[in-house]
Amino acid sequence: MNKFKYEDIENEIKKIFIELLQLDKKVEELDSNENLFLEEYGYSSIDALELIIMIEDAFEIAIPEEKLNTDLLESVKSLTDYVYSLLQDK
Structure with a gap:
């Protein structure tokens, strides 16, 4: 059973993005x-x-190289969708 809710994954990815780029934004502003x-x-x-x-470490997943493309990295939503689907398969 997946212990992560979609919203939790989305918020964690936002936190990682904000931290990485040192943005002066709150999670809800992204x-x-x-x-x-x-x-x-x-x-x-x-x-x-x-x-x-950072996402792989946070969720203890491995994203295959062939998945690393502009579609995956298009938005927080595209990343969240993909991570959520990987975690569903765990």
Whole structure:
């Protein structure tokens, strides 16, 4: 049984994103559908890799390399959907 609720995963991913980019935002201020590659955040490919590593550590999962693409990293929602599906399979 999955111990994580969808909302909990979403909030944790937001926290990781805020921490990684040192944003002056609260979790509730980050729009889950907003494109994560917005230049206003200064988001780079190195940040993307760090984000994936932090998410893998937080949820004790491994995201296969073939899944690492712009669709997955498009938004908090796309990441949450994928992590939730991986955790459902655990």
